[in-house]
Amino acid sequence: MSQHPQSLAEFRAEIDTIDAKLVELLNQRARLAGEVGRIKTSLARDFHVPSREREVHERVARLNQGPLPAEALRGIFREIMSACLALESPMQVAFLGPLATFTHVAAQQQFGQSAQLAPQKSIPAVFEEVEKGRALYGVVPVENSTEGMVSHTLDMFVESDLKITAEVLLEVSHDLLSRTGRMEDVRKVYSHPQALAQCRHWLEENLPNIPLVDVASTALAAQIVAEDLSAAAIAGCAAAEHYGLKVVRSRIEDQVNNFTRFIVVSRKMADPSGNDKTSILFSVKDEPGILYRMLEPFARRGVNLSKIESRPVKTKAWEYIFFLDMAGHVSDPQVGEAIEELRTYCQFLKILGSYPRAK
Numbered sequence: 001m002s003q004h005p006q007s008l009a010e011f012r013a014e015i016d017t018i019d020a021k022l023v024e025l026l027n028q029r030a031r032l033a034g035e036v037g038r039i040k041t042s043l044a045r046d047f048h049v050p051s052r053e054r055e056v057h058e059r060v061a062r063l064n065q066g067p068l069p070a071e072a073l074r075g076i077f078r079e080i081m082s083a084c085l086a087l088e089s090p091m092q093v094a095f096l097g098p099l100a101t102f103t104h105v106a107a108q109q110q111f112g113q114s115a116q117l118a119p120q121k122s123i124p125a126v127f128e129e130v131e132k133g134r135a136l137y138g139v140v141p142v143e144n145s146t147e148g149m150v151s152h153t154l155d156m157f158v159e160s161d162l163k164i165t166a167e168v169l170l171e172v173s174h175d176l177l178s179r180t181g182r183m184e185d186v187r188k189v190y191s192h193p194q195a196l197a198q199c200r201h202w203l204e205e206n207l208p209n210i211p212l213v214d215v216a217s218t219a220l221a222a223q224i225v226a227e228d229l230s231a232a233a234i235a236g237c238a239a240a241e242h243y244g245l246k247v248v249r250s251r252i253e254d255q256v257n258n259f260t261r262f263i264v265v266s267r268k269m270a271d272p273s274g275n276d277k278t279s280i281l282f283s284v285k286d287e288p289g290i291l292y293r294m295l296e297p298f299a300r301r302g303v304n305l306s307k308i309e310s311r312p313v314k315t316k317a318w319e320y321i322f323f324l325d326m327a328g329h330v331s332d333p334q335v336g337e338a339i340e341e342l343r344t345y346c347q348f349l350k351i352l353g354s355y356p357r358a359k
């Protein structure tokens with residue numbers, strides 16, 4: 001028996017009254033978004049307007065007096081806008097599947113639950129969906145803080161003209177999942193090679209001599225394990241929920257702060273947000289001092305470089321391509337000028353996009 005049954009009921013009654021108002025207000029908001037959608041249709045404007053969504057999020061954060069944390073309100077408004085946008089025009093987003101992978105979680109985090117998220121079998125398939133216009137955006141992993149770059153994604157940009165319009169940072173935490181939830185039943189562990197690598201020490205200590213099996217995704221590992229009582233999968237909690245598995249051990253990754261960076265690609269460049277990054281791809285002639293010369297235009301203008309990666313390319317025209325990330329938008333004079341100066345040393349240079357820096 002509760003000590004204050006009366007006041008509990010009273011509080012809940014007040015919450016009910018507020019919920020009724022919220023429903024009414026949310027629908028009022030949705031009707032207005034519908035009007036905005038009709039105007040956009042008549043003017044042939046884009047339905048999804050990231051800059052406006054940013055404005056709404058910033059305004060909401062300024063208005064917030066608590067006790068709700070800013071992040072909680074951000075999530076709520078992301079879903080409100082996702083639902084309003086879906087009324088204007090359903091937004092198609094392709095992502096590297098299958099369902100319940102970390103890329104799926106990243107896509108949901110970026111576009112909300114009302115976007116139409118379509119899983120694809122490969123990174124090239126995600127790019128193709130966007131290139132052919134069947135999806136407005138594509139979401140693919142690009143870099144993991146433990147295992148380094150997802151090279152397939154970077155390689156895509158050599159051929160593709162899609163632009164990076166956003167990045168999503170997701171804390172990736174791995175659980176050991178199985179049907180029974182019991183450690184002693186585990187005779188085999190399935191996962192994506194990167195996830196296995198990220199849990200290597202934990203596996204050596206806790207499951208020595210147990211065979212580890214590489215599969216194409218953490219979600220596929222969970223799907224296999226859902227049919228096999230003697231196997232376990234390393235995957236995220238989204239996969240546990242999706243495939244009805246139990247958690248044998250949670251957070252088994254060797255490194256805390258294990259982040260994966262995902263990128264969002266689209267056919268159009270993103271507008272400046274005030275806190276952007278720019279990514280470029282280029283190749284230079286193989287000659288002495290070239291590395292120094294290619295970075296000098298950025299140093300001289302005080303453009304902060306945050307990453308440089310090189311990849312071998314099996315084409316006669318060049319030997320290595322470089323990927324460079326820098327602070328700022330390509331429309332910032334220092335950024336644009338430094339890139340144009342670098343271009344004079346390059347056999348090939350492509351601006352992959354300027355996009356808001358992930359928080």
Ligand SMILES: O=C(O)C(=O)C[C@]1(C(=O)O)C=C[C@@H](O)C=C1
Binds near residue numbers: 052
């Ligand atoms: O303001 C608009 O352009 C809208 O379509 C409304 C709205 C919103 O819900 O606030 C919805 C989708 C857009 O991406 C931006 C904002």
